[in-house]
Amino acid sequence: MKLLVTGGAGYIGSVVVQQLLAEGHTVEVLDNLSTGHADSILGGAIWHEADLLQVGRILDSSFDGVVHLAARSLVGESVSHPERYWHGNIVATLALLDAMREAGVPRLVFSSTAAVYGEPAGASIAETDQTMPTNPYGASKLAIDHMLTAEAHAHGLAAISLRYFNVAGASGELRERHDPETHLIPNLLKVAAGEKESASIFGTDYPTEDGTAVRDYIHVRDLAEAHLRALKAAVPGTHEIYNLGTGTGTSVRQVIDAVREVTGREVPAVEEPRRAGDPAVLVASGQRALDDLGWQPTRDIRQMVSDAWTALGSDTASPDAASSGTATPTAPTSAGGLA
Numbered sequence: 604m605k606l607l608v609t610g611g612a613g614y615i616g617s618v619v620v621q622q623l624l625a626e627g628h629t630v631e632v633l634d635n636l637s638t639g640h641a642d643s644i645l646g647g648a649i650w651h652e653a654d655l656l657q658v659g660r661i662l663d664s665s666f667d668g669v670v671h672l673a674a675r676s677l678v679g680e681s682v683s684h685p686e687r688y689w690h691g692n693i694v695a696t697l698a699l700l701d702a703m704r705e706a707g708v709p710r711l712v713f714s715s716t717a718a719v720y721g722e723p724a725g726a727s728i729a730e731t732d733q734t735m736p737t738n739p740y741g742a743s744k745l746a747i748d749h750m751l752t753a754e755a756h757a758h759g760l761a762a763i764s765l766r767y768f769n770v771a772g773a774s775g776e777l778r779e780r781h782d783p784e785t786h787l788i789p790n791l792l793k794v795a796a797g798e799k800e801s802a803s804i805f806g807t808d809y810p811t812e813d814g815t816a817v818r819d820y821i822h823v824r825d826l827a828e829a830h831l832r833a834l835k836a837a838v839p840g841t842h843e844i845y846n847l848g849t850g851t852g853t854s855v856r857q858v859i860d861a862v863r864e865v866t867g868r869e870v871p872a873v874e875e876p877r878r879a880g881d882p883a884v885l886v887a888s889g890q891r892a893l894d895d896l897g898w899q900p901t902r903d904i905r906q907m908v909s910d911a912w913t914a915l916g917s918d919t920a921s922p923d924a925a926s927s928g929t930a931t932p933t934a935p936t937s938a939g940g941l942a
């Protein structure tokens with residue numbers, strides 16, 4: 604397939620591009636580098652340095668589909684600056700849907716999120732569970748899910764939303780490099796590496812076994828593989844939704860223990876109040892993704908921490924990564940001038 608990957612210079616997008624290229628697809632990347640890195644775009648992919656609002660100048664009928672990862676995605680920021688999420692996620696995705704419809708691009712795989720569920724009642728979340736986001740980030744992604752359902756029914760789009768739980772780990776050198784970094788595991792690894800004095804535990808009074816928030820961490824390589832399956836499974840005129848997690852909950856304290864174990868470092872952690880917008884527990888039911896896509900993750904939290912630690916420690920590390928590795932990015936195409 605010929606595919607456009609939006610957000611392909613980002614953490615997850617770069618690993619999706621890596622796997623699509625390894626499977627022989629033709630890949631073009633649209634990214635404005637707002638949070639991504641040019642050196643994460645793999646050789647073999649054509650890069651358009653452009654904003655999503657300019658996607659109409661790139662898409663044409665030669666594309667078989669779009670994998671849409673470009674977004675703003677920080678829960679805390681979405682609480683303090685919600686307008687950035689309505690513009691950056693909802694309005695920008697509407698521009699993408701308009702451009703796809705106009706060009707006749709038939710399929711879309713979208714990065715949705717566990718944050719659409721809010722504070723779930725049950726122990727493991729199914730796609731049919733109630734959606735009631737507790738923050739504007741989740742609300743913006745839920746709005747897009749609704750947009751895709753309507754677009755599929757009205758105009759025949761083949762759409763799949765993948766609701767990621769907490770993505771972690773690395774694929775060779777491709778790792779999380781956000782600035783500022785808000786995610787738990789990369790922050791813990793910074794402490795282990797001596798780049799930060801101590802880590803923060805946000806909330807110790809949650810109704811969980813050890814009082815800290817529980818999340819379902821999923822390895823970025825397992826996650827990326829689900830995109831390849833979704834692209835093949837998408838059916839015109841339908842919008843399907845899949846939760847992507849391991850089905851295992853891990854508390855903040857348990858993640859800290861895993862980091863201490865893998866790195867052999869002390870990793871001091873300071874207890875702090877809850878972070879605004881954070882639910883207590885988010886754990887996926889993976890049944891639907893298994894039944895329909897045949898997708899099942901294989902890597903556990905220790906592997907995620909270990910791969911991220913190796914990637915942080917060595918520029919040349921490639922533990923069990925796909926063979927393509929990180930390569931020199933291709934020069935921006937003419938669309939680069941659009942930004």
Ligand SMILES: NC(=O)c1ccc[n+]([C@@H]2O[C@H](COP(=O)([O-])OP(=O)(O)OC[C@H]3O[C@@H](n4cnc5c(N)ncnc54)[C@H](O)[C@@H]3O)[C@@H](O)[C@H]2O)c1
Pocket residue numbers: 609610611612613614615616633634635636637638639640653654655656671672673674675676691695714715716717766767768769770771
């Ligand atoms: N990391 C997680 O745990 C997680 C969990 C659930 C869902 N997601 C979703 O997965 C996707 C990727 O997340 P990530 O962690 O790789 O984030 P990231 O910030 O590393 O990657 C996002 C990429 O999109 C680009 N981008 C953002 N807005 C853009 C725009 N308007 N035009 C062009 N490019 C733009 C950024 O430059 C960046 O390269 C996001 O949609 C996010 O909401 C992530």
Ligand SMILES: O=c1ccn([C@@H]2O[C@H](COP(=O)(O)OP(=O)(O)O[C@H]3O[C@H](CO)[C@@H](O)[C@H](O)[C@H]3O)[C@@H](O)[C@H]2O)c(=O)[nH]1
Pocket residue numbers: 676677678716717718767768769770785786787788790802803804805806816817818855878881885
């Ligand atoms: O320094 C830190 C950072 C985080 N946490 C806690 O660790 C958990 C995980 O936090 P983080 O790694 O920041 O991820 P989330 O805020 O859960 O959000 C991620 O996972 C969501 C799906 O569950 C996605 O929607 C988001 O895009 C993605 O950023 C939360 O309970 C945080 O409060 C800490 O205690 N200390």
